[in-house]
Amino acid sequence: MTWSKRIFRFSHTLLGQQRLAIMLVCTIVLCISLGSSMIYEYISFTHDSRTRLGALADIIAAEVSAALVFGDNTAIEKSLQSLNADPSITYLIVLNDQGKVAAQYVRQDLPQKPSDIEQRLAQIRKRINTSIHKFSLEVSRPIIHDGEQLGIILLELDSSLFLKKLLVSFGIGIVILLFSMVGSYLLSRRLGQIVTYPLLSLTNIMEEVTSTKDYRLRAEVSDITELARLAEGFNEMLVEISNRDDALLERQERLHRQANYDTLTGLPNRTLFNDRLAQALRRAERTKETLAVLFIDLDDFKLINDAHGHRVGDLLLEEVSRRLNKDTRADDTLARLGGDEFTIFLQGVKSAENALQVARKLLNALLNVFLLDDKQMYVSASFGIALFPDHGNSAEVLLKSADAAMYVAKQKGKNYIELFTHALYYKASERLSLQGDLHRALENGEFVLHYQPRVNLQNGDMSGVEALVRWQHPERGLVSPLTFIPLAEETGLIMELGEWVLKEACRQMQHWHRKGILVPRVSVNVSPLQFRRQNIVELVKSTLTSTGLSVRSLELEITESALMDDINQAIETLKQLQQLGVHISIDDFGTGYSSLSHLRSLPVNTLKVDRSFVMNAHISDEDAQILEAIFAMAHSLNLEIVVEGIECEEQHNLLRMKTSCEVQGYYYARPMPAADLEVLLFEQTMTVAPRNPDPGVFPIL
């Protein structure tokens, strides 16, 4: 940087301006005092000198007056010689009354030039007549004797001596000035340290904070009140900024965590998992390593959740994530995708067997007893495994493949590990294509209802029918509800489908009633999702109004698990349905986890015992006893009972002894289209009238 620039910068700093101001003030003050003292000295010197010269001239005038009377110029000059003792007198001229030089004295060291004397005389005369005379160092005095003026004395003082003295004083003044400037410079530095230093340190801190963004830095608080306030204010501002910064960082951190981590288990979520997997795949591609993706889904987690509540469900998920984490290596990533779905990718896998071993280890870890909320429980899980590069080369495809393998593991009875194969892929893609077809099916009218009779064992009468939906697929033929109902639930299409089933069943019933075919009651299955989300009460009301069907002819079947999901909400909805007059039964009873206390509080009419309880009841005493216990319980709760899945005579015989029991099963009739049921009912009235006295055999068989 050039000097001029430095000076410019310096003069634009507070310190520079302060120093310049102090030095300028000092210099001006000193210059004024020096000038005034010079002027004063000059004035007092001229005044003193004139007084002294005047007195000297008077003395000499008195001395030379007598000699002048006699015109004794020699005597005059002699007496003038005494002036040699005073070196300050330059010259003295005595003029007679004619104005002629009578005698003169010129200091010896001066050149004696008569012309000079004349010249000077002329100057003196001129000055005497002007005001300058007052300040000149020349004096004129008249020579008076006996009252008569004999002549004039002119006397001049040598001012050079005085000028020398003045110069010395000036020199001293300048030296003092220089010292003062140095002093003021030093003083300004000191002042700078007192005032400017805290300001400078404040500026430095400010600059440091700006460049480092470190808001924990603090300014030094000075002793000077104003500066202390400034520094304290600045520090408070920093505290404020730093607090806001911390809050902002915390929020950012929280947002980052929310975006990338699962809040319940603290595990990476799907986004972060996909990200890490994509990175690992890029690495594996370079190093030609095999990578395995494990898709884990807990078995029957929903049932546990329903039976023990969400709190226990959450505790279970946390414990599961801990167990899985414990057995996961540091460079493998475990994530929770949502619900009860977990996924892990393993790096540097040597073979498929290697991945299967890890999966077995993880499954074993999960099979150990869980102690949650003082309750012991057991959990299993279904594992799907996909390998890179064999089963996909992107995070998305690998995850899909592992998911498809897991789906197969579930279908194989859960608690199972399945390795992805390409055949399996076709199954999965078929499932996907079926899901796609499902959307069009409703619009294209591909759904139909079949009706399965329910028989009253006491009198052998048909007490009602269950409406069971069928999908008449244009290419695949009849698709089982066991295949498409879960798909419809996954996609949410179950809402529309359920609505259609209810309307169609009510319409059909009303149609039969109008034709005089008396089917006492139709029971319609309500999916858990439909029961929870759809306003089922309003739907039932509007359907009954639009079809004109009597409410007494309608029964709704709701599975145990759908009711247990939110028991209070379920009770509320069921109450409203019962107030309408709708008959309600718990479907697939015995497969869920409903407790006796829950059952007691539920406003339902019937228990539909799942077919698994009757399947072996005729060959196993144990099963028969369980069935007996269910009957006793239903009786004590004042609930009607329907047993599903009666397939053979032995099962029928086992139940025919029971009072107030209804049955449903292939033994009596398979689900059939409405038209077939009409034919059967017609044939029955034609052929079996009066009514078959044996209540054990349903007449339509």
Ligand code: C2E
């Ligand atoms: P579910 O409600 O328990 O219906 C009874 C199922 O058992 C029917 O199967 C029926 O054909 C079958 N079944 C009846 N008697 C026997 C028997 O003696 N032996 C055997 N092995 N099975 C028998 P389907 O029609 O295949 O329906 C299966 C499930 O699909 C139903 O079980 C129900 O949960 C669901 N589903 C069917 N239709 C609908 C519907 O319209 N809406 C809803 N949400 N679900 C439906």
Ligand code: MG
């Ligand atoms: Mg049912």
Ligand code: MG
């Ligand atoms: Mg059932």
